[in-house]
Amino acid sequence: MNSGTDELSSEAAAALTFAVDDLAPATPPALTDLLAGLPTRRHARFVDDVARLLDVDSSCADRLLGEIDDAARWEPGFLPNMELLHVDGGAKVTDAITGFVRLPAGAHFPTHRHLGDEQVLILQGYCREGDTTLGPGSIITRPAGSEHSFDVIEGGCDLLYLAIVHVGLELGELVLRADDPRA
Numbered sequence: 001m002n003s004g005t006d007e008l009s010s011e012a013a014a015a016l017t018f019a020v021d022d023l024a025p026a027t028p029p030a031l032t033d034l035l036a037g038l039p040t041r042r043h044a045r046f047v048d049d050v051a052r053l054l055d056v057d058s059s060c061a062d063r064l065l066g067e068i069d070d071a072a073r074w075e076p077g078f079l080p081n082m083e084l085l086h087v088d089g090g091a092k093v094t095d096a097i098t099g100f101v102r103l104p105a106g107a108h109f110p111t112h113r114h115l116g117d118e119q120v121l122i123l124q125g126y127c128r129e130g131d132t133t134l135g136p137g138s139i140i141t142r143p144a145g146s147e148h149s150f151d152v153i154e155g156g157c158d159l160l161y162l163a164i165v166h167v168g169l170e171l172g173e174l175v176l177r178a179d180d181p182r183a
Contacts, residue, residue: 042069043065043068043123043124044062044065045137046061046065046121046123046137046162047061047062047065048061049121049139050064050065050121050162053089053093053119053121053139053162053164054087054089054090054093054098054162054164055089055090055091055092055093056089056090064087065123067085067087068085068100068123068160073085074102077101077182078171078174078176078182078183079103079107079109079110081103081104081107082101082102082103082107083101083102083103084099084100084101084102084183085099085100085101085102086098086099087099087100089164093164093166094178095116095166095167095178096116096164096165096166096167096178097163097164097165097168097169097176097177097178097180097183098162098163098164098165099162099163100123100160100161100162100163101159101160101161101162101163102158102159102160103125103152103158103159104152104158104159105125105152105153105154105155105156105157105158105159106151106152106153106154106155107151107152107159108149108150108151108152109127109149109150109151109152110149110171110172111147111148111149111171112147112148112149112169112170112171113145113146113147113169113170114142114143114144114145114146114147114165114166114167114169115144115145115166115167115168115169115170115175115177116144116165116166116167116168117141117142117143117144117166118140118141118142118146118163118164118165118166118169119139119140119141119163119164120138120139120140120141120142120161120162120163120164121137121138121139121161121162122134122135122136122137122138122139122140122159122160122161123136123160123161123162124136124157124158124159124160125152125153125156125157125158125159125160126152126153126156126159127150127151127152127153127159128150128151128153129148129149129150129151133153134150144166144167165178165183166178168180168183169183
């Protein structure tokens with residue numbers, strides 16, 4: 001080939017590219033609006049509940065939910081295969097153990113007693129407590145002195161939940177309070 005043909009080929013390719021771009025359908029405004037309204041974080045639907053339970057504003061709750069996907073933020077928990085992500089809440093939870101808890105499918109959380117009220121918000125996975133199955137969006141409130149255990153459903157995904165445990169909890173000989181770094 002000679003250089004005249006090469007120039008023609010480059011010019012033709014450029015013209016064809018512009019022609020194809022002109023033929024590409026534009027995204028309809030309704031679709032653009034719909035896509036813009038979708039949450040950018042996988043747990044975004046829980047922002048309002050997390051904000052209310054932790055006594056923080058929605059931007060703080062959104063940031064905390066975003067930290068769930070940062071593996072470096074998680075620490076080993078006080079039970080085998082348990083992981084904890086400690087978070088700080090507002091004035092209403094200063095006496096509480098506050099954070100996200102992750103347990104693998106098939107895990108058992110043994111019987112324990114709450115020294116103060118407890119609130120839990122399940123973000124992912126399912127667990128069974130007695131005859132009740134709880135899953136994403138479930139908010140459970142238990143009074144001080146209550147005792148319970150639960151099992152993470154076998155064969156599913158990890159259980160991920162936010163826990164606000166006022167005062168602390170007793171698990172056999174282990175007593176965890178809000179100021180305990182293991183909690």
